Amino acid sequence: MTAKKKILIRIGSLRHGGAEKVLVTFLKNLPKDKYEIDLLLNLYSGKYLSEVPDWINIIFLNKGEMITTNRPHEIPKKAARVIYQGTLKKFPNLLYKGKLKNKKYDIEFAAIHGMRDEILGSPLKSSKKIVWIHNDLSQVKGYTDDEIRKFFGFDKIMVISEKIEQLLLNLAKNDNEKQKIVRIYNPLDTEEFLTKAEKPVINYSFDGNIPTFISVGTVFPQKGFDRLLKVHKRLLDEGFKHKVLIVGDGYDFENIKKLKTELCVDETATMLGFTDNPYPYFKSADFYILSSRYEGFPTVLFEAITLKKRIISTEVSGAHEMLNNGELGLIIENSEEGIYQGMKQALSQPETFEKYSEKLKDYEMPFNLQNSVKKITSILDKL
Template identity: 85%
Template structure:
């Protein structure tokens, strides 16, 4: 039997982000007899750690929860972690000789764009290098065209939407660079979503005659929860009764919570925090709302589509593809005003959403878990 292919995968942690969830879904569906995989985390932390198959080896630079505050008692620990990680990034030979035990990998894989320099700076010159781009980098701070072009140092650039594919193809200087770009939709386990959605709702009360708009995601400024709450307040002031439910956690959680209080909407807007099963909340809500400022390919919309929800989404990367160019949900302008018009339409003209509901009934997801996993495996197997 041939030797198993040795693969190193790098990601910051396995906390509650979309890229982390997608990576773990992919790992759970890999054949264990073909590969020897080491996942190297900057921080051994996260809800998805428990879901990583036991045959995959998890390594880490630091252990413990992410430190998101600047409290005096946390500063030395936070600074120590940052310094340690910076030293290993600057002198990767120390990492490869020590933590990685001089292992010779066939493939080195950056599971997020933020691991670009760590993988491209690897002392292993013979390994093939892959990056997985989950965001529209043209919308991400500090990512100039020159910065984005550095990704062409990889052998394969996996992108998750048509918009990101166009961005990279537009920056490619020749056919060889264009051929490095491969579009692969995020693997989503629809069976798991449908099964988990049947579980009971905990710590929340849905009200039958008042519509609930749910939004699920990591609480970062990117997700636009601040503008969602401002629109919520404006609509309440106009007499449109409704509720907002935000499911997720992240470094902006306290800021959004404070904004909620300042706006005086604590009674009608709920921040549930992280749950490893958001699907019963999806199922019971009236509308799913995506308020993001930018995305790569918002996998959460697949989950809403799977559960046949009425969807309102800002026009960010991936949304047109996922909502079949407006057949499966209402696509709004990417602004506060756009969100306002979308939510107002949902409440004042609910009948206009029946067409989306009808289209969703007969819709078959073209982006299957099996297809995505098989395509990624085929890339691993070309090396």
Template identity: 75%
Template sequence: MKKKILIRIGSLRHGGAEKVLVTFLQNLPKDKYEIDLLLNLYSGKYLAEIPSWINVLYLNKGEMITTNRLQDLPVKAFRVLYQKILKMFPSLLYQFILKEKKYDIEFAAIHGMRDEILNSPLKLSKKIVWIHNDLKKTEFHNYTEEEFRKFFGFDKIMVISEKIEKDFKILAINEKEKQKIVRIYNPLDTEEILLKSEVGSQKLEVENLKNEVAVFVSVGTVFPQKGFDRLLKVHKQLLDEGLEHKILILGDGYDFENIKRLKEELEVSETATLLGFIDNPYPYFKKADFYILSSRYEGFPTVLFEALTLKKKIIATDVSGVREMLVDGKLGLIVENSEAGIYEGMKQALQNAESFKDYEQNLEDYKMPFNLKNSVSTIIKIIDDL
């Protein structure tokens, strides 16, 4: 008999956790499980990539509202209230939206769905959570030790980096709790990345990709975590010092207008381009000289996996997952997690490009351990063994 699984996530907008979930679902055997995927908001580019055999349910429908325009407030308020009521009274959700279905497994695909899964009225279901972020960072200030401990209510805690694994193991009070923690590399498809990097790569009509000067590309959802504000400030500082180069930022998010405004305030519109969301960013990766990760915090940055696959020269801030992915600095330049660190890294790239030759050489011979098949097999085994 097929195992019945409920998976919960906010939406399927562009993001690392969303991409990873969809890749995982695409590689599941369809005759083995019966899956309901419940979204808070039926929205996002990855909706079209969900396999047809998976049943997609939702609480609200429509695009995410990231502004506070007067005309949007009633819909925004309704969504928040509706989700809050269903969170407070989960029996209503399970009765009316999930039609009183009994699940064998309930799966929080991101840490933010912790309480929704743990408060399920289905006491006999096995519960899994997938942690994609370094919750010890100050941005997750509400994750006190007590908050961390709540995750041990799950039967399995899947984590995506060595750093996150250590954080949880320190808080485990016995061997049983330690056994709940399992580190799994994100399932990502190297073949897809390589194939897509070739699509339309001759037709990139972006001024910033005319390589008279070095081009730095950065990709991610545009919000403060990604540090695009400090990337632009460093860009301006280096230009003022006479070090010519260009910046290309691909991505969208609630902070997009703020970053756009900052670009104008810094008067770098001629040298920095915000392209917004691009369905296939890989040809831009390929064409740029350097990939730069300016993040303030991460869990295990998916985007670095993509940059490694395309054998890019990499500069990355020292956040969770980076040392693991870049093999302690053998595959790319790891800089201090600060504006000063980003400045030093970019300056080195511009003044001493030769210093990146060793990284390129190491990448040529490097076989990545992030194997799609192995990752999917590991998660399937966890599901089957529960």
């Protein structure tokens, strides 16, 4: 019998983000007899912790919830974490000799682009290095072409959409670099969405007479919830009755909540906060709206397609691929005006969405869980 491949996977935490969800779905579908996996988290926290299979060894640098505020009593703890994690990043030998007990890995895997330097800075020179890029880096602050080129230090660069693949291909200087790039659609479990969607809606009541737009995601500026609320206000002022439901949590939550009050839309817009099952809300809403400024490959559209929702999406990386170039949903200009036009169309001409619903009826996803897992494991096996 061949020896199990020893793999170190690194990610910040297992909080409620797309990349975290995708990683855990992937781990749940891996054959445990082939690999020995250490999952190293900077912070032992997040809703997906409980879903990690028990054969995977979880190691962490710090424990506790993420500190996103600057409350005086939390600053010492936050500072201690930053110093500790920064020291281990600067002197990786301390980490590998200490926490990782001098273990030798065959593969070291950055599960998000933010772990690039930690993996490339590993003292293990013989291990193969992989990164999984979930974001359109051309839209992420600080990622100049030179910064993005550093990813070619990896043996394999897994990307989740055509747009990210193209970005890297354009920056590659030779065939060797081009061959490192491989596109893999996110492993997502459609059965799970459909089963969870059957559960009851809690803490919210849908009104059958008033159209509701739902948007689900981590509350970051990237997601454009500020634009969504401003458009909501504008449409209400023009006499279009509707509701907006935002499901998710994140460091921008209080700012968006404050904006909602300033716009005087507290009666019609609801911020539900985080729920580990957004699917019943999806199912009951009339429209799904993606108001993001940028994305890597918006997993949430995959969920909306699976639940056969009428979809409006800003033109972000992955939107054309997901929505079959606009056959499965309305793709709008990536601006506040674009969001306004899209929502106004939904409210004033709902019949224009029937063609999307028709297409969605018998639509089969071109990417599925088994294919994605198979493709990733074949990369691991060949390295």
